[in-house]
Amino acid sequence: MPQNHHPFEILKFCPRCGEKTFKPQTGKSLECCSCGFLFFINEVASVVAVIFNDNGEMLFTIRKHDPEKGMLDLPGGFVDPGESAEQALIREVKEELNLDIYDFSYFGSFSNQYLFGGIIYFTLDITFICIVDSLEGIKAGDDVEDYRFIDLKTIEIDQIGLGSIKKVVNELKTNFHR
Ligand SMILES: [Zn+2]
Incomplete structure (x- = not known):
C-alpha cells in the first residue's frame, strides 16, 4: 500500500x-x-456474509468496481451511520444478491486497508455465518458484477481481491466445519 x-x-x-x-x-x-x-483515524465498520448452498459450496461475489475489480469477494459492505452491524448485514445481502437472511451467528472480525479515491480507509470486517430463507431468488445487484458458488477445498486464495476477505476464507478453511 x-x-x-x-x-x-x-x-x-x-x-x-x-x-x-x-x-x-x-x-x-x-x-x-x-x-x-x-x-x-478509526477503523470503519463493515460486514461480511458467509452463505453456503445445500452442496456445502460457499457463495462468492465478483467485484464490479475498484479496488480489486473483477476479483472474488464476499457479500457485504460498509455499515451506514446510525445502523447496527446486523441491520447492515441484512440490508447489504438484500441489495447485492436479493437474498433474505433468516438467521446468522458471529464468526469473527478482520482488519483491512481499503484504498478508495486516493485515501486509505482502515476497515474492520465483522463476519457472520448466515442462513438465508431460500437461494431461489438470487440475483446480482447493486455493486456486484456476478456471483458464484465455490467449494472451500478448491478455492484459490489469489482469486480473492481484498486482504481481509482472504483472512476470512483462510480462517474458514482451517477452523470452520459445517
Ligand atoms: Zn484548525
Whole structure:
C-alpha cells in the first residue's frame, strides 16, 4: 500500500479553520496547530456474509468496481451511520444478491486497508455465518458484477481481491466445519 495514500499524507488542511496546520499528533490522530481541532483515524465498520448452498459450496461475489475489480469477494459492505452491524448485514445481502437472511451467528472480525479515491480507509470486517430463507431468488445487484458458488477445498486464495476477505476464507478453511 503506497505510503502517500495514508490519511496523514492527504489531510493537510484543518476542516474547521481551513489553515494548512493539520498535523499527525499520535499514530491515530491529527491535530490543528492553529485552532486545536482534533480528528481521530478509526477503523470503519463493515460486514461480511458467509452463505453456503445445500452442496456445502460457499457463495462468492465478483467485484464490479475498484479496488480489486473483477476479483472474488464476499457479500457485504460498509455499515451506514446510525445502523447496527446486523441491520447492515441484512440490508447489504438484500441489495447485492436479493437474498433474505433468516438467521446468522458471529464468526469473527478482520482488519483491512481499503484504498478508495486516493485515501486509505482502515476497515474492520465483522463476519457472520448466515442462513438465508431460500437461494431461489438470487440475483446480482447493486455493486456486484456476478456471483458464484465455490467449494472451500478448491478455492484459490489469489482469486480473492481484498486482504481481509482472504483472512476470512483462510480462517474458514482451517477452523470452520459445517
Ligand atoms: Zn484548525
